[in-house]
Amino acid sequence: AQSVTQPDIHITVSEGASLELRCNYSYGATPYLFWYVQSPGQGLQLLLKYFSGDTLVQGIKGFEAEFKRSQSSFNLRKPSVHWSDAAEYFCAVGGLRYNQGGKLIFGQGTELSVKP
Amino acid sequence: DVKVTQSSRYLVKRTGEKVFLECVQDMDHENMFWYRQDPGLGLRLxxxxxxxxxxxxxxxPEGYSVSREKKERFSLILESASTNQTSMYLCASLDSNQPQHFGDGTRLSIL
Structure with a gap:
């Protein structure tokens, strides 16, 4: 079955520390992969996407993610966290029919808290 | 920039009512989506x-229906609202080979 797993429900890091949010997926075909961020009371904003090519992708707000096919993972990283990064983060996967329907499967989300 | 607008940010309705959630996008996108978001469950289509x-x-889809009479508008309908439909509802749209763009969500409470 197709699925996305974010093992960490809640993570707390200190401001200035590095961050890694984990994402594992189960998908039968070549996946399209996404990370979205949601601030309280807001919709989802796209941080970055992987469609093909270079497996290390850069996104907005200083985030990056690395696609590792052998591990079925797409972990999100940031070298130095800012207090404004406190939010909920969602990993999502879509399939080859992406441009015919665009269905995405979302993980459960990881809530990030930032200590001053 | 793509704009996806959901008509209400907060909505309170009573059990048994027929509820309409409206979503409009301004970029002529072909595909539109309705999700509900619940703590610990992520987004479900x-x-x-x-x-x-x-x-x-x-x-x-159980307990819901939708209507798309015009390209820019996608409506979610709760035929007879129940308390287990209390949730955050998110609308999204996309164009071919591009990521989904989301509205700000409607937080719906069914009393």
Whole structure:
């Protein structure tokens, strides 16, 4: 079955520390992969996407993610966290029919808290 | 920039009422989606539409229906609202080979 797993429900890091949010997926075909961020009371904003090519992708707000096919993972990283990064983060996967329907499967989300 | 607008940020309705959630996008996107978001469950797809008057069920369509009479508007309908439909509802749209763009969400409470 197709699925996305974010093992960490809640993570707390200190401001200035590095961050890694984990994402594992189960998908039968070549996946399209996404990370979205949601601030309280807001919709989802796209941080970055992987469609093909270079497996290390850069996104907005200083985030990056690395696609590792052998591990079925797409972990999100940031070298130095800012207090404004406190939010909920969602990993999502879509399939080859992406441009015919665009269905995405979302993980459960990881809530990030930032200590001053 | 793509703009996806959901008509209400907060909505309170009573059990048994017929509820309409409206979503409008301004970029002529073919595909539109309705999700519900619940703590610990992430986003779950209710319905999506890839063209006017076309719709497909998502993962949790029970208790919901949709309408897409015009390309820019995608409505979610709760035929007879129940308390277990209290949730955050998110609308999204996309164009071919591009990521989904989301509205700000409607937080719906059914009393």
């Amino acid at each position: 209710i319905y999506f539409s890839y063209d006017v008057k076309m719709k497909e069920k998502g993962d949790i």
